[in-house]
Amino acid sequence: MLDFPVIDTDIVKIAPDFRAISILVDANDGVRGTMSRDVLGEACDFVRTGGPQWADAHLASWAEVYSRFGAKPNRTPCSAQALKKRVDKDGRLPSIGPLVDLYNAVSLRFAVPVGGENFDAYVGQPRLSIADGTEAFDTVANGEAIIEHPSKGEVIWRDDVGVTCRRWNWRQGTRTRLDSVGGRMWFILESLGTMPEEALEEAANMLVNGLRQLAPGCEVYRHLLTAQDTQAGPAAKVSILTDGGVFPSKAD
Template identity: 65%
Template structure:
């Protein structure tokens, strides 16, 4: 069983159009295959070609949301914006590991923030909420482990222990990061109203297909999460799915 992510009702006042897709992956006893280098290279090429058409509007919306809760988007942009800036400047991204390269490629191709976490390191369910400033955030500073604290009012992902990702999706912590790909993983794709629903549909499909290629035999549970009403009627394909070829309607 996977813990379903929880969205604080306050998020609906900060980003009324927020919606996301959540994928839980069980890769116990399954080997990871190499990632075709063309996957990341093609995504970088797409960015340089100005695709997708909604990229500018969607990332601009994220900047507005960041500014709304006190962050400085030019200094600490959302994860998708940070990746695109690197590609537009350098023409490519360095490889990290197959799973991270895969979800970075999806983020670039669809201009959508994508995060990947070690769900086995979580204590309780992932929660998107507003920080009060006392929550601990495990990170690295000057090459050594360090503890930081979010600003009061900052939007964060957290669990029962502390913050797992600061400034919504800007920077992940060290405690729950993906260092191993043989256990259980959690991925989340996050969008605002300026990204078409079909775009989120395609991005989730691409990530799921990529994970099944990268980790043959893994079990995937896919679902939608949102701030207010469920979005399942808008995502007819996004039903809770487990093994390939098997679908369980919610």
């Protein structure tokens, strides 16, 4: 169960202030629940009224990091920026399903990229690394499944088979995509130094609390990692959660 992500040493050169919370959830018992609130709608409303005060600075930091590894953030923004742009344009996001709605809501409310992955589809550990350009990336184009390859020097999440997310947190692949509650699920909340540490903790608490509503009785393993936690270091920071946090109030 404790196959936690590792970070390649070159990442610290691109984002020395990178800090993330990894959450691994075991929901194999089959018990399913429901959300008590419209968290996605509330998050969209929060963004429309200005969002968190650090949002612009944090998203600008992600754009700068993208530029450092050769990506064009205006064309391929980080996932949190992409969600915000859709809300700014349309006012709301369409509901996809309770699980995706939950982690999209966390991303919007806290201006932080959040990824959700089917951990049972992974081969080996998730790894944040620099692409050499030969790695396989499963995706869909014009309704058909295809294999793409990242650019050389691109920051990617990958496992032993290939790329699971391109351009750090821009686009997830199809092989490990997570769209419903069940099995082992892995989530990663990724921040930079312009996001307060306590806000990242609050975002993780919101996600864990929502997951406990959607999968009552699930086991949650959570740990902190930073750009300095290369290769073998982070396992000592594992914590097993017996209860989650609380949603921010509607007044937040």
